[in-house]
Amino acid sequence: MKLHQLQALVAVADTGSIRAAARLAGLSQAAVSKALRELESEQQLALLQRGASGVGFTESGRKLLKHARLIVGQLEHAHEELAELRGEHGGHLSISLTPWIIGTFLPETVLRFHEAMPEVRLEIFEGFTAVALPRMRDGLIDFAVSPFTASMPEQEFEVEPLFDYASCVIARKGHPCADSGSLHELLEQNWAVNYTATSYADVMRNLFWNHGAHVDLRRLHCAHSTSLLLELVRNADMLSYCPRPLLVTEAVRDWVVPIEIAERFEISRLGIITRRNVVLNAAATCFVDCLLTVIRSRARSAKAENRALFEHLTRLF
Known part of the structure; x- marks a missing residue:
């Protein structure tokens, strides 16, 4: 494998097409295509799936891409460190x-x-x-x-x-369940929670299962960004679960409230x-x-906003 071949592979992954990869790399489309064909020929494996909608990766291509990203990334870091030594x-x-x-x-x-x-x-x-x-x-x-x-x-x-730091269940101010005392009183509500396929069990265990609680999956909505999650809490009356330090940030402190239930979550x-x-x-x-x-x-500051933040944090350094 040659470096320019791996660079071409990474560029295609980042851009989604050979034409865009060529623009990114400052090469001709023919040069990028040749590098990829040579790489596939040397490895005797199909790495790319070419179609009208663009370029995808085979299983072999995805595995090689992980290594290619690391190699290309480390080379870039090496160039940057040497440039620093030259005063650039x-x-x-x-x-x-x-x-x-x-x-x-x-x-x-x-x-x-x-x-x-x-x-x-x-x-x-x-x-x-x-x-x-x-x-x-x-x-x-x-x-x-x-x-x-x-x-x-x-x-x-x-x-x-x-x-x-600790975490808590949250709702918008004025939510009908804001004064609830137990997680079990909240299981009929809709929830906005962040998880992936790999983190699902850990999230559910900490939030529900450790407390003998089970929520209907139809009431569980996965939000893949904080802004989306908060939008659902604010305007769709959903409940959520978040770090307590988030409650003092400008984005939520005026309209989010913690629901002070009896159950406690893992630190x-x-x-x-x-x-x-x-x-x-x-x-x-x-x-x-x-x-x-x-x-x-900020930890040494006497400002009220900093004192409020560090009430929710235990420093470890």
Whole structure:
């Protein structure tokens, strides 16, 4: 396998077509097609499914793509680090942040980061853990600031703990069930919850099953972004489940209320998650340093909004 072949494979995956991949790579369409045909010929496997609607990947292609992303990504990081040693600036940093971090510490962190590294292009994903880990595994993001569990594969990921925090059931202000005292009183309501196929059992266990509660699946609606989830809570009278630190953010503090039920949920732990044995580049290290500086500063602050936030957080560093 040659590097330009793997780069062509990644470009097709990112753009969805050979023509768009050629534009992205600054090559001719014929050059990209040739690189892919040579790769398939060398491996004696069909990697792509070509059709009128675009290009898809076979099972063999998807497996190779995971390795190709890591190889291409590591090469890009190497180029960036060598450029830094030459005194050049620039590069790209891709990160995933859990929603309540976005609503609390992100703006000030980004301002500090851009002061320190103004030439670095920053790409930020709103990342629930079940979405962030596959992206990191495939080399699409450099690190994540996300909750983690004991079941997270230690052979793949390393974690620098930041906080412990609790979660709660939420509703809009004025919801008929806002004063309920037990989870079992809420099972006939519609729920907006985030989960994936792999995280479904963990979410259901923590939210319902550990408390002897079972909700009709027809009342369970999966929302794949925080904005969508909150929209359903605000305007469709659904209930949801979220970290308590989210309640003090500007996006929800004026209209969301926690339902103070008797049941308690598992304490969550949030940290900086990286691929094991991967050294963060200068841009990633700088962003982490900026984030930790902002957290320490906010923790020492006497402002009411900061005191309210840290009432819901246990610092671990």
